[in-house]
Amino acid sequence: MPQNKRYIYVNAFEGLPKLTDFELITEDVPSLQSNEVLCEALYFSVDPYMRAHSNWMTEGQTMIGTQVAKIVESAHDKFPVGSLLFGDFGWQLYTVCNPGVTHSCFDRRSPQLLSDLNHFPASLSLGVLGMPGNLAYCGLLEVCKPETGEVVVVSGAGGAIGSIVGQIAKIKGCKVVGIVGSEEKMAWIQDELGFDAAINYKTSNVAEALQEAVPEGVDCYFDNVGGETSSAVIAQMNMHGRVACCGAIAIYNEDGNLPSKVTPIQLPIIAKELKIEGITGRRFAKRADESFKVLTKWLVEGKLHYKETVYGGFEKLPEALISILKGENLGKAIVRA
């Protein structure tokens, strides 16, 4: 049997995670029991939610996360060798499990055989054809409900979810503004993804730039960042605007009890009768088949584009997480095992 490698979450994060918050261990892989399979990781998803989720993690546990893995040994009829699985296996190279029952670092779902990806790379099932794509699709359409001609603002627009949200809003006939943190991301979302405008929150005053880009105001806001950027956007929303709160990367790295204070959002919420909803992957899991079909179709038709930032090698996982929390990735961040 091969040796397993596994990352343990050893120190509670304080601010931005550090390499020393993780410990790499090497261990024997156990032999298979009846109905078990041995999975070898191919791709790991690295996502901002991992920082937020650390509030529910305990030191000493395997670091959480999802992966695409290949079955390399099988004692289960329905899961033959060679099949690809999506699993909540955490940061480990080899996993032994019975895929017919829950085996999840989040304690909520069993591994899933990958859908036919229509010749697209398997890693997309961690991105545009997986949870991030589903959240973008359902969050935008079910919570923001954009109408043709409305203004949609997306923060974290250069990330895995934001880049998809903005493109779907364009497909739906909206005017789309993306908020990002680098010139490279600005160029990508405008020149390649077709956003109507881009704002670099690091070099611009978001309120002023937004006023200039969309003086008619904002109808929908898909929020991946939280913090002062969100206060600025929400202050410029129109009557009956809709906000989907999907992420708050701007405040994840702060002490959970004492994040930096921000301008309150209650005045525009009341005056404009806004609706704001928090969304996570859980909520829309039941619509995964629908979003998968539509997003695949748009990919095939060339209406939807994606980008992956790939970090090479299992041992790069901690570095990759730190990198995306600094906003260094373009599109979906993946660690190739």
Place this chain on the structure above:
Amino acid sequence: MPQNKRYIYVNAFEGLPKLTDFELITEDVPSLQSNEVLCEALYFSVDPYMRAHSNWMTEGQTMIGTQVAKIVESAHDKFPVGSLLFGDFGWQLYTVCNPGVTHSCFDRRSPQLLSDLNHFPASLSLGVLGMPGNLAYCGLLEVCKPETGEVVVVSGAGGAIGSIVGQIAKIKGCKVVGIVGSEEKMAWIQDELGFDAAINYKTSNVAEALQEAVPEGVDCYFDNVGGETSSAVIAQMNMHGRVACCGAIAIYNEDGNLPSKVTPIQLPIIAKELKIEGITGRRFAKRADESFKVLTKWLVEGKLHYKETVYGGFEKLPEALISILKGENLGKAIVRA
């Protein structure tokens, strides 16, 4: 004809309004034209929204506000002398208008003949049997959707809207916590209105007091205050909690562009998949008949109680507004002309 008295909004509010922000003028009342009536104010409503609404007011205009008035002269068949009207006439003692057409300091509705108040005082049509009651009823039931046994927290619980919200939540079988700013209000909402617990935000740490009162967490939050109190409540909400943002009196008196910063609420919004909606009187106007009927029934049955803080005399209007913005009123604030 009598002389009219009218308050002009002469200085834009900075912080808490001052008596010198208003100028009292005396003027002749014009003679009636065809279809016009002369209305004499009986009761004025004084509400926190007036401070927030100043962002849309211009210096030199009549101060905004609603009143109950009696028709003392009439040249309109359908509006005979002696009838009582609800009108957006602003802070003036006499109003000449054609009640069949819009005549509103808010430019949105025409005066309404009062419904039969079932022997309750006419001033209730500015409180529990008017907009505040309707907002409490519809906001709680349509936005917060409390289920029997759930925990409902109400801020501004000693005010015109909050005191009604908490009682409706009790009628619906909820556990109700009110947040107020004085011992007198605590005693009133617990001993007379039947709230299960009360927290004085001026003398307690709201987060700790809430944790103690409802360790099971908060399902519904009806917010009349905004500010740090709301951040503390929202941080303790349960999965799929619902928040109605109805008022933000804690921040109305701050400079509109630079209110004090508060703890951001995006982390609990996302993690708990909360839904937050801003509500104003406009939204539920179409359900006014329904709420009027139900609230009247509850008043008659003794299930619902109200209190009015009455300030005597037209000239007390500025003082009354300043007083309620300091939280000095118990229940609905009224100025009797």
